[in-house]
Amino acid sequence: MRRSGAVVVLSLTWWCISSAEEPIATQSLCACQREDGFLKNHTCLDEVVAECEAAGQWAVDLAYCQVDTSMGDSAFAWTTNPIAFSALIRAAAVKCKHPFTFDVAETATFVGSLGYGSLKSEFVAQKITGAQMTELTLDQLTGKLNIGMGDAMSFNDGKDDFLEPGPPVNVGRPLGAVPTVMLSVNVRSVSDIDEVKFEFEAILEIVMHWSDENIWAECTASGEKIEQGRCMYVWKPKLLFPNARSIEIPTNRKYLWTDLKFKRATYMIEVSGTFAAAMSFRDFPMDEHALPIIVAVDNTNQDMGRNQLRWGPVSTQLDDNIIAPDGGKDTISGWKIRSASAKEHSYLPIDWNKLAGDSGPLRSYMNEFGTQYEAATNATFNIESVSTVSAVTCEVIVRRTTVFFMLNYIMVVILLTSLSWITFIVDPSELSDRCSISLTLLLALNVFQLILSELMPKTGYLTPMHEFVIVSTFFTVAAAVESVASNILNKRMAMRAAVVERLKGAVAEAAAGGGLRNSLKDTASVAAWWRGGGSRGGRGGGGGEDGGEDGTRGTGGVRKVDDAKESKAVIEHVLASHGVWPGREGFLTLGRLETLMAENIDRVALIFFPITYAVYTASVFG
Numbered sequence: 104m105r106r107s108g109a110v111v112v113l114s115l116t117w118w119c120i121s122s123a124e125e126p127i128a129t130q131s132l133c134a135c136q137r138e139d140g141f142l143k144n145h146t147c148l149d150e151v152v153a154e155c156e157a158a159g160q161w162a163v164d165l166a167y168c169q170v171d172t173s174m175g176d177s178a179f180a181w182t183t184n185p186i187a188f189s190a191l192i193r194a195a196a197v198k199c200k201h202p203f204t205f206d207v208a209e210t211a212t213f214v215g216s217l218g219y220g221s222l223k224s225e226f227v228a229q230k231i232t233g234a235q236m237t238e239l240t241l242d243q244l245t246g247k248l249n250i251g252m253g254d255a256m257s258f259n260d261g262k263d264d265f266l267e268p269g270p271p272v273n274v275g276r277p278l279g280a281v282p283t284v285m286l287s288v289n290v291r292s293v294s295d296i297d298e299v300k301f302e303f304e305a306i307l308e309i310v311m312h313w314s315d316e317n318i319w320a321e322c323t324a325s326g327e328k329i330e331q332g333r334c335m336y337v338w339k340p341k342l343l344f345p346n347a348r349s350i351e352i353p354t355n356r357k358y359l360w361t362d363l364k365f366k367r368a369t370y371m372i373e374v375s376g377t378f379a380a381a382m383s384f385r386d387f388p389m390d391e392h393a394l395p396i397i398v399a400v401d402n403t404n405q406d407m408g409r410n411q412l413r414w415g416p417v418s419t420q421l422d423d424n425i426i427a428p429d430g431g432k433d434t435i436s437g438w439k440i441r442s443a444s445a446k447e448h449s450y451l452p453i454d455w456n457k458l459a460g461d462s463g464p465l466r467s468y469m470n471e472f473g474t475q476y477e478a479a480t481n482a483t484f485n486i487e488s489v490s491t492v493s494a495v496t497c498e499v500i501v502r503r504t505t506v507f508f509m510l511n512y513i514m515v516v517i518l519l520t521s522l523s524w525i526t527f528i529v530d531p532s533e534l535s536d537r538c539s540i541s542l543t544l545l546l547a548l549n550v551f552q553l554i555l556s557e558l559m560p561k562t563g564y565l566t567p568m569h570e571f572v573i574v575s576t577f578f579t580v581a582a583a584v585e586s587v588a589s590n591i592l593n594k595r596m597a598m599r600a601a602v603v604e605r606l607k608g609a610v611a612e613a614a615a616g617g618g619l620r621n622s623l624k625d626t627a628s629v630a631a632w633w634r635g636g637g638s639r640g641g642r643g644g645g646g647g648e649d650g651g652e653d654g655t656r657g658t659g660g661v662r663k664v665d666d667a668k669e670s671k672a673v674i675e676h677v678l679a680s681h682g683v684w685p686g687r688e689g690f691l692t693l694g695r696l697e698t699l700m701a702e703n704i705d706r707v708a709l710i711f712f713p714i715t716y717a718v719y720t721a722s723v724f725g
Contacts, residue, residue, distance in 0.1 A: 131198045131199065132147070135147035135150065135151070136213050137213070138213075151168070154194075154198075166190035189264060189265065196265075200319075203320065203333060203336065204320070207226070209233065213233070217261070225248045234332075241255055241256065241259050270407065271284070272315060272316040274314040282412050284312070285414075286414045286415075287309075287418045288419040288497045289422055290305065290419065290443055291373075291422045291424065292422070292434065292435075293425065295377075296392075298382060299560050301381065302377050302378060305375070308374075308422075311369070312367070312368070313367070314365070314367050314368075318337065320333035320361065322360065323361075325357060325358045325359070326354050327354055337361055340412075342372075344396070344398060344399070345450065345452065346379045346396070347376045347377065352374050353375075357372050384560070385566065386566075387568050387569075388508035389503065392501055395498050398497070400412055400492045405490075407492060408489055409491050413493040414447045421440060421499075425440055437503065439501065439502050441500045443498065447495050448493075449493065452490065452492065454487070454490075456487060509724070515551070516572055517575075520716060523541050523582040524712055524713060525540060526582055526585075527585070531701075537583075538586055544579050548575060549576070555568060567724070570723070581712070582708075585704065592704060595697055599694055
C-alpha cells in the first residue's frame with residue numbers, strides 16, 4: 104500500500120493546487136427559489152431571460168430557455184412545461200443556493216414557489232429545514248403533515264427527481280463541449296492467469312476526478328457515508344466492466360472528496376475481479392500477452408453516451424508492490440509483469456440493430472420510434488450513437504517465465520530423448536534390450552504430453568512446446584526403428600559369413616583332392632537358402648537328388664573339374680552369383696552394401712541423431 108496511498112494524497116494535492124478555476128462568486132436565479140419572485144412578480148422571469156441571453160447559441164441546450172414567456176405570466180409558463188420547470192429548479196440550486204442548505208424560512212418559501220403554498224404553514228410549524236425536507240417519506244407527508252395522498256405523492260416524486268444528481272458540467276468548459284472525467288488506474292496485483300479458461304484475476308484502484316458546476320456541498324466521506332447526507336447528492340460515475348466475469352467493489356474501499364471552492368470532485372474505488380482475456384500461444388513458452396481490463400460508463404438512463412460524457416485524460420500504472428517487491432520476491436506464479444497502458448475508445452454495450460434483425464416486432468418499433476423522433480426534433484435518430492459510451496481499456500503486459508519451462512520441461516525432454524541414443528552402443532543382437540530402452544523413454548515423453556495438454560487450451564495449431572515434444576517423440580521412435588534395422592542387417596551379415604565359410608571349406612576340400620561335387624552341392628544349398636530358396640535341379644543350383652551322375656547338372660550348371668585352380672574359379676563364380684564375392688558382376692554388390700550398412704549404421708546414427716536434434720532444438724528455442 105505504499106504507492107497506492109501516496110498516489111491518492113499526491114493526486115489530491117496536485118488537483119487542488121494546480122486548478123486554475125476561480126470559485127463562482129456571482130449568484131443568479133435566486134428569485135426562482137422564492138415564492139414572491141416566482142409567482143408574484145417577474146423577478147425570476149427576468150433572471151431566466153438574462154441567463155438565456157448569456158448562453159447565446161447554446162441556449163437551445165437549456166430546457167428552461169425553451170419556455171414561451173412572451174405573455175409575461177411566469178407561473179403559467181412554467182407549470183405547463185414540467186421538464187423546463189425541473190431544469191430551472193436544478194439550475195437555481197447550482198447558481199444560487201441548494202435547497203438542502205435552506206433554513207426553515209427559506210424552505211417554506213421554496214415550497215411555496217413549487218406551488219405547494221398550503222404546505223408552508225405545516226413546514227414552519229414542524230420546523231423543517233432543507234436537509235430534513237430531502238428525507239421526508241410518503242408516510243410522514245400524509246401522517247405528520249396531513250397532506251393529501253395525491254399531493255404527497257406528487258411532492259415526493261418531484262423531490263426524488265430533483266435530488267437525483269445529473270451529469271457533470273465542467274467548470275469553464277465551452278458551451279456544447281462534451282464533459283470529461285479523468286480516470287487513472289493503479290494495478291495493485293495480477294494473479295491466477297488461467298490459459299485454459301482464458302481469464303485472470305486483478306485488484307485495481309480506480310481514481311476519477313472531474314469539475315462540476317453542479318457541486319454545491321463539501322463532502323469528505325468513505326464507505327457507507329458516501330451515500331448519506333450531502334454526499335449522496337454528489338454525482339458519481341457508475342461503472343461497467345464489460346470483460347469482467349465477476350466483480351467485487353468493497354464498500355469500505357470507496358472514497359469521495361469534493362472541493363466546493365473549485366467545484367471539483369474526486370472519487371476512488373477498489374475493484375477486484377476476474378476478467379476474460381483472449382490469448383495466443385503460437386510462441387509458447389516464450390509468449391507475451393496483453394491482459395485487458397475494460398472500464399465503461401453505465402448508460403442505463405441513456406444520458407451518459409459518449410457524446411454526453413467522455414473519459415479523459417486516462418492513464419494506468421503498476422503498483423510498486425508488483426514492480427519492485429521488497430527483497431526481490433515473486434508476485435505472480437509463472438509470469439513476469441512488464442508494463443501497463445491505457446487508451447480511451449468507444450464501446451457499444453448492446454447492438455440494438457443486430458438484435459432487432461431485419462424484421463419483427465422490435466424492428467417495427469424502432470422504425471416507428473425513429474420516425475416520430477425525427478418528426479419532433481428534425482434530427483435523425485441513431486440508436487447506435489445514443490447507446491455508444493466512452494470506455495477505457497487498461498492493458499497489462501505479462502511475459503511467461505520461459506526459464507521455468509526450460510528447466511522443468513524442455514531440459515527433461517532433451518535428456519529423455521538423448522537417453523534413447525544409448526541404444527546405438529548396445530550390441531545389435533540385443534534387440535529386446537535396445538527396444539525396451541526406447542519404449543520406456545517413449546512412455547515418459549507421453550506423460551509430458553499429457554501434462555502439457557492439461558496446462559494448455561485445445562488450440563487448432565501446434566505451439567512450439569507441443570511441436571518440440573512431438574518431434575522428440577519421433578526421434579525416440581526413430582531410435583527404436585534404427586535398432587530393428589541394425590539387428591536385421593547384422594543377422595544377414597552373420598548368415599552371409601556362414602555361407603562364405605562353408606564355401607571356403609569346399610575350396611580347401613577340392614584343393615586336397617576331395618569330391619567337389621558334394622561340397623558344392625551342400626554349399627550351394629546354403630547360399631540358395633540365404634538368398635531366399637533355390638530351385639531343385641536346373642541352372643539355379645539344384646544340388647539335390649537331381650544332381651545327376653555325370654556331374655553336369657544340379658549345381659547351377661557347374662561342370663566337373665579336376666584341378667584346384669579351376670575349382671577355385673568355380674567357387675568364386677558361385678560366391679559372386681550369390682552376392683558375396685566381388686566377382687565379374689561388379690565390386691558394389693548388394694551383399695557388400697548390406698555389409699557396409701551393418702558395420703556403420705550405429706556409428707552414423709550416433710553422430711546424425713544428436714546433431715540433427717541439436718539443430719532443431721536451437722531453431723525452435725534459440
